[in-house]
Amino acid sequence: MMKKYTIKDIAQLAGVSKGTIDRVIHNRGNVAKDVENKVKRLLEDINYQPNLIARNLKNNRIYQIGALLPDPKKDAYWEVCTDGINQALSEFSAFDIRLHTMLFDPTDTESFIKSHQQLMTSAPDIILMVPLFYKEAKSVLKNYEEAGIQVCTFNNQIEVSKANFIGQDLYQSGRVAAKLLHTIADKGDMAIIHIDEKYKNAVHMQEKERGFKSYFDDLSGFQDHILKCKIRYTETEDKLRAFLINNSNLKGVFVTNSKAFHVARLLETENKNHIKLVGYDLLAENVNYLKVGVIDFLIHQNPRQQAYLGLKFLIEHLVFEKQIPNKFLLPIDIINSENVTPFLRD
Amino acid sequence: MMKKYTIKDIAQLAGVSKGTIDRVIHNRGNVAKDVENKVKRLLEDINYQPNLIARNLKNNRIYQIGALLPDPKKDAYWEVCTDGINQALSEFSAFDIRLHTMLFDPTDTESFIKSHQQLMTSAPDIILMVPLFYKEAKSVLKNYEEAGIQVCTFNNQIEVSKANFIGQDLYQSGRVAAKLLHTIADKGDMAIIHIDEKYKNAVHMQEKERGFKSYFDDLSGFQDHILKCKIRYTETEDKLRAFLINNSNLKGVFVTNSKAFHVARLLETENKNHIKLVGYDLLAENVNYLKVGVIDFLIHQNPRQQAYLGLKFLIEHLVFEKQIPNKFLLPIDIINSENVTPFLRD
DNA sequence: CGCATTACTGTGTTCGAGCACAATTTATGA
DNA sequence: TCATAAATTGTGCTCGAACACAGTAATGCG
Numbered sequence: 001m002m003k004k005y006t007i008k009d010i011a012q013l014a015g016v017s018k019g020t021i022d023r024v025i026h027n028r029g030n031v032a033k034d035v036e037n038k039v040k041r042l043l044e045d046i047n048y049q050p051n052l053i054a055r056n057l058k059n060n061r062i063y064q065i066g067a068l069l070p071d072p073k074k075d076a077y078w079e080v081c082t083d084g085i086n087q088a089l090s091e092f093s094a095f096d097i098r099l100h101t102m103l104f105d106p107t108d109t110e111s112f113i114k115s116h117q118q119l120m121t122s123a124p125d126i127i128l129m130v131p132l133f134y135k136e137a138k139s140v141l142k143n144y145e146e147a148g149i150q151v152c153t154f155n156n157q158i159e160v161s162k163a164n165f166i167g168q169d170l171y172q173s174g175r176v177a178a179k180l181l182h183t184i185a186d187k188g189d190m191a192i193i194h195i196d197e198k199y200k201n202a203v204h205m206q207e208k209e210r211g212f213k214s215y216f217d218d219l220s221g222f223q224d225h226i227l228k229c230k231i232r233y234t235e236t237e238d239k240l241r242a243f244l245i246n247n248s249n250l251k252g253v254f255v256t257n258s259k260a261f262h263v264a265r266l267l268e269t270e271n272k273n274h275i276k277l278v279g280y281d282l283l284a285e286n287v288n289y290l291k292v293g294v295i296d297f298l299i300h301q302n303p304r305q306q307a308y309l310g311l312k313f314l315i316e317h318l319v320f321e322k323q324i325p326n327k328f329l330l331p332i333d334i335i336n337s338e339n340v341t342p343f344l345r346d
Numbered sequence: 347m348m349k350k351y352t353i354k355d356i357a358q359l360a361g362v363s364k365g366t367i368d369r370v371i372h373n374r375g376n377v378a379k380d381v382e383n384k385v386k387r388l389l390e391d392i393n394y395q396p397n398l399i400a401r402n403l404k405n406n407r408i409y410q411i412g413a414l415l416p417d418p419k420k421d422a423y424w425e426v427c428t429d430g431i432n433q434a435l436s437e438f439s440a441f442d443i444r445l446h447t448m449l450f451d452p453t454d455t456e457s458f459i460k461s462h463q464q465l466m467t468s469a470p471d472i473i474l475m476v477p478l479f480y481k482e483a484k485s486v487l488k489n490y491e492e493a494g495i496q497v498c499t500f501n502n503q504i505e506v507s508k509a510n511f512i513g514q515d516l517y518q519s520g521r522v523a524a525k526l527l528h529t530i531a532d533k534g535d536m537a538i539i540h541i542d543e544k545y546k547n548a549v550h551m552q553e554k555e556r557g558f559k560s561y562f563d564d565l566s567g568f569q570d571h572i573l574k575c576k577i578r579y580t581e582t583e584d585k586l587r588a589f590l591i592n593n594s595n596l597k598g599v600f601v602t603n604s605k606a607f608h609v610a611r612l613l614e615t616e617n618k619n620h621i622k623l624v625g626y627d628l629l630a631e632n633v634n635y636l637k638v639g640v641i642d643f644l645i646h647q648n649p650r651q652q653a654y655l656g657l658k659f660l661i662e663h664l665v666f667e668k669q670i671p672n673k674f675l676l677p678i679d680i681i682n683s684e685n686v687t688p689f690l691r692d
Numbered sequence: 693c694g695c696a697t698t699a700c701t702g703t704g705t706t707c708g709a710g711c712a713c714a715a716t717t718t719a720t721g722a
Numbered sequence: 723t724c725a726t727a728a729a730t731t732g733t734g735c736t737c738g739a740a741c742a743c744a745g746t747a748a749t750g751c752g
Contacts, residue, residue: 004442006738017702022740030700053399053440054738058707062349094399096350169688176684183530183642183682215684296529331688334680336529338522338561342515342677352708363732368710376730400708404737 005046013046014039025050052320062096063318065311066124068116068140070106070132076283077258077303078106078130084308092315099311100124107196107233109133116140120147126318127151128310131158134203152314152324154306156204166310166328170204173299173332174211174256177278180297180334181252182215185276188251190216191227191243195236195259205256212254224249236262244272255279260298264289282335282344291337300333300343351392359392360385371396398666408442409664411657412470414462414486416452416478422629423604423649424452424476430654438661445657446470453542453579455479462486466493472664473497474656477504480549498660498670500652502550512656512674516550519645519678520557520602523624526643526680527598528561531622534597536562537573537589541605551602558600570595586612590621601625606644610635628681628690637683646679646689 007025011018016035023031024039025048031039067085072078089097102119105111112133119127120143127144131137131153141161144151151163157170181190192212194205209228216222227250229243244250244266253275255263260279264286267275278297279286289295309328316322335343353371357364362381369377370385371394377385418425435443448465451457458479465473466489473490477483477499487507490497497509503516527536538558540551555574562568573596575589590596590612599621601609606625610632613621624643625632635641655674662668681689 007740008738018739019702019741020700023701026740028741032700035700049439051440051738054403054707055740056707057400057403057738058740060707093395094397172684172687176682179682179684329688331679332685333677334682334685336522336525336680338518338525339678339680341518342675353710354708364709365711365732366730369731372710374711378730381730397708400737401710402737403708404710406737 004051005048006051010039010042010046010048014042056095056319060096062098063126063315064122064124065097065099065314065318066119066122066127066129067099067101067311068112068119068127068129069101069103069307070130071103075106075258077281080304081307084304084306085311088308088311088315091312092319095315095319097315097318104132106132109136112136113140116143124149126314128307128314129153130155131161131163132156134158137161150314150317150324152310154310155301155303157327158203164313164324164326164328166306166313167330168301168332169329170207171211171214173301174208174213174254175215176211176299176332176334177208177254177297178212178215180278181254181276182219184296185252186274187224189225189227189247189249190252190254191229191247191250193229193231193240193243193253193255193263195231195255195257195262196233208254208256224251237266240266241270244270244275250275252276253278257281258283258286260295261285261289264294268294282340287340287344290335290340293337296336298335298340300335302330302333305330350397351394352397356385356388356392356394360388402441402665406442408444409472409661410468410470411443411445411660411664412465412468412473412475413445413447413657414458414465414473414475415447415449415653416476417449421452421604423627426650427653430650430652431657434654434657434661437658438665441661441665443661443664450478452478455482458482459486462489470495472660474653474660475499476501477507477509478502480504483507496660496663496670498656500656501647501649503673510659510670510672510674512652512659513676514647514678515675516553517557517560519647520554520559520600521561522557522645522678522680523554523600523643524558524561526624527600527622528565530642531598532620533570535571535573535593535595536598536600537575537593537596539575539577539586539589539599539601539609541577541601541603541608542579554600554602570597583608583612587616590616590618596621598622599624603627604629604632606641607631607635610640614640628686633686633690636681636686639683642682644681644686646681648676648679648689651676 007018007021011021014021020031020035021039024036069081070078089099100119100122102115104115113136127149129151131141137158138160141151141158141163145162152166153163154166157165157167192209213226216226227247231239240263253263258281260277263277267273267277277295279295280299281301282298286295286298290298313324317324333343353364353367357367366377366381367385370382415427416424435445446465446468448461450461459482473495475497477487483504484506487497487504487509491508498512499509500512503511503513538555559572562572573593577585586609599609604627606623609623613619613623623641625641626645627647628644632641632644636644659670663670679689
């Protein structure tokens with residue numbers, strides 16, 4: 001096996017200087033056509049791969065990356081994103097990456113807009129964001145598109161946008177929840193419970209609901225009901241209790257976000273341990289209920305990995321000119337009390 | 347924010363030349379003590395991180411990596427390892443990595459030894475291997491240790507060896523299987539079925555069995571039996587059929603390797619669909635039975651990721667002098683018919 | 693023909709770290 | 723005091739790609 005070909009090798013093979021090879025590679029013109037063809041064929045023949053490392057040695061640019069993320073202080077779900085981001089930064093510590101993070105309140109659309117505007121003042125080359133609010137995100141993404149700033153989104157997909165997306169297939173994750181409940185729950189009614197967010201603007205919860213329903217629709221033998229319950233954060237406990245008590249044929253509950261622990265608390269105090277419970281995300285409170293068996297399964301959305309991959313893709317795009325995948329779907333992790341531990345690290 | 351510090355910057359700050367800085371960094375001596383202390387403090391203060399990329403530009407060594415892997419033609423479980431290896435190679439294509447792969451027959455210990463011996467003739471700098479056979483692997487690993495060749499193992503852990511290991515906690519994965527069966531199966535007996543490999547030399551199957559049993563031991567209310575059945579490849583069908591028919595109180599089956607489809611086939615033909623089945627690995631045959639509901643859950647051991655990480659760790663060790671983690675445990679993925687698709691890519 | 697313009701090609705420097713070797717300073721001994 | 727050895731420090735080249743700029747050849751035009 002030969003050592004890797006360098007520009008110098010190719011220059012020698014072609015009988016020209018490395019300057020000419022460089023001009024051919026980058027289509028910078030000023031090369032006689034016959035020479036150009038000859039060099040191009042040669043490059044093809046030996047499948048020349050430039051040394052990305054040497055290339056970036058010279059190119060010591062400072063890259064500005066903007067991040068528009070939900071404030072973990074307002075919702076613990078987002079805490080682990082920081083780890084993912086730090087991991088990506090440390091992996092690329094050889095390059096000069098400046099990350100400007102702006103946090104917004106995940107319950108407040110205005111805060112989202114404000115943070116966005118402030119982020120713009122740092123003149124980022126590229127953006128990583130969680131487009132939590134459908135309507136607002138759409139307009140913000142349009143802004144970036146017009147400004148010619150590439151964006152990578154995660155957690156929520158805004159289908160109409162051209163922005164790249166990293167996350168899970170939410171429709172399918174609803175189906176996974178349905179399959180799990182169908183496998184473990186006794187025959188009876190199933191409930192979809194949406195807690196805390198503005199349902200209309202939260203496409204992700206609607207998608208999960210659609211998937212959940214589609215699973216039971218596909219079943220030939222299912223004769224019971226799929227109930228639905230929307231709850232605001234302020235009214236959580238009373239409304240939930242009423243819902244659980246009034247539906248006596250209820251055998252399974254699907255909570256469409258990380259708030260399953262609210263339902264778990266009630267199931268425990270009301271002694272309704274025949275009702276199976278499936279929810280999302282490895283918050284400490286959820287994990288506790290999972291371990292004692294009140295929550296049966298959690299679906300892990302892996303926000304850490306989402307943030308990590310998003311930032312990694314962006315950096316590789318800036319530094320190595322790699323293409324960012326338009327849509328990158330993470331696997332849907334099923335978690336029970338026995339396999340939860342290693343996922344807490346991820 | 348400042349640009350990154352380089353050796354030149356530090357030399358200027360310390361009022362010496364970059365040669366001296368270099369000598370201090372690498373403890374190459376020939377530096378006056380007061381200067382050395384001054385520079386060391388300065389390096390600490392500004393937290394100097396050398397540019398790994400520039401470092402490796404000069405260091406254009408050719409690294410020889412040996413790989414001792416089971417032949418995918420003999421057992422489809424190993425097929426995806428190739429993908430993981432290719433991914434790692436392409437990620438580090440900037441460096442000159444030469445991979446020498448030797449395959450062995452996963453049912454034949456002699457083939458393992460032979461491949462090992464042949465691999466040694468290529469004088470590898472470092473080794474990636476699957477120590478499938480406990481006794482033989484132990485002696486092979488000792489060979490490498492004496493030759494001062496660092497080894498990274500995956501899939502099977504040889505506890506006594508100093509080699510690094512990537513894989514799953516097999517004891518815990520047995521517990522996961524137990525928890526799943528306990529969650530979905532009716533009250534009754536559970537069976538552990540070992541198919542195809544020499545049980546005594548297959549520590550991984552023993553570990554899974556131990557974990558499985560421990561879960562039921564921890565249960566206070568479990569009054570039924572944990573059965574056990576060892577089956578050779580040649581006798582699979584008849585012995586299995588007899589086992590399934592003779593144990594009428596059987597409600598759940600745990601197959602400790604990727605051969606669950608053998609059991610699934612029988613459960614289907616014998617119409618025993620009240621028996622729940624949990625096995626390992628996303629072989630096409632297993633996935634088919636998972637989709638039609640004969641297999642209820644599969645545990646994904648992610649051999650692709652194991653091979654990928656193993657090679658990645660080795661390369662980063664050679665190229666960047668990074669420490670290889672002594673033990674890297676992958677999460678235990680639970681797979682059902684609804685979340686299987688994205689895992690087939692991994 | 694001579695000079696300018698265009699067309700093309702080659703040379704040399706840069707990036708950051710590593711290392712060989714040259715250069716300088718300090719110490720030692722006769 | 724001076725030569726020489728020893729200790730310390732500085733200089734310059736290398737890696738591969740990128741690019742500015744210098745250099746050369748070919749062509750055009752009066």
